[in-house]
Amino acid sequence: MGVDSQVDDARMKIQFRRSLSSAALLTLVVLVAITLGATGAYMRLEGWDLLTAFIFTLATITTIGYGNVFPATRSAQVFTAWLMFVALAAVATALSTYAARLIGLVAQGVNPMEQNERALRALEGHIVVAAEPNLAVRLVEDFRHRWHASGGDHAGREHARAMVGGGCSDAAWRPR
Numbered sequence: 001m002g003v004d005s006q007v008d009d010a011r012m013k014i015q016f017r018r019s020l021s022s023a024a025l026l027t028l029v030v031l032v033a034i035t036l037g038a039t040g041a042y043m044r045l046e047g048w049d050l051l052t053a054f055i056f057t058l059a060t061i062t063t064i065g066y067g068n069v070f071p072a073t074r075s076a077q078v079f080t081a082w083l084m085f086v087a088l089a090a091v092a093t094a095l096s097t098y099a100a101r102l103i104g105l106v107a108q109g110v111n112p113m114e115q116n117e118r119a120l121r122a123l124e125g126h127i128v129v130a131a132e133p134n135l136a137v138r139l140v141e142d143f144r145h146r147w148h149a150s151g152g153d154h155a156g157r158e159h160a161r162a163m164v165g166g167g168c169s170d171a172a173w174r175p176r
Helices: 003-046 050-061 074-107 112-122 133-149 154-163
Strands: none
Touching: 003 050, 003 074, 050 074
């Protein structure tokens, strides 16, 4: 592949990402507008306070429906039915936008998993702090795998142990 075709490829990918990013942003803005508008409508139609109207709106949009608050007036009931359809359409649009982005990236040869792997490789030689225990375990497992893959040399082991804080015993680095 020539340099010109690589540059054109990169430009197409950037343009594609920008178009989907703007579509995703527009969808997010629409969802926020629907939420705020519906909250205001319930405050006016039902006389609810801001928090009650907001929570009811979110429960309706997300289809949770706690049932602790419900519209009593006919106009608010009709508005709720309309809100359900509009919110469902907006959420479906948001999900399809993200799905289209993922499918488009894969079709263009950009594998999100490969991007994640490149990002992880870029962390080599850096200190990584993992406050979430499961993430810390995954990092230790990854470093152990890399140590074994590199032939298990002592320097590689010490480097990996230093990167995970040295909190693992020597047994953690032995093959299972």
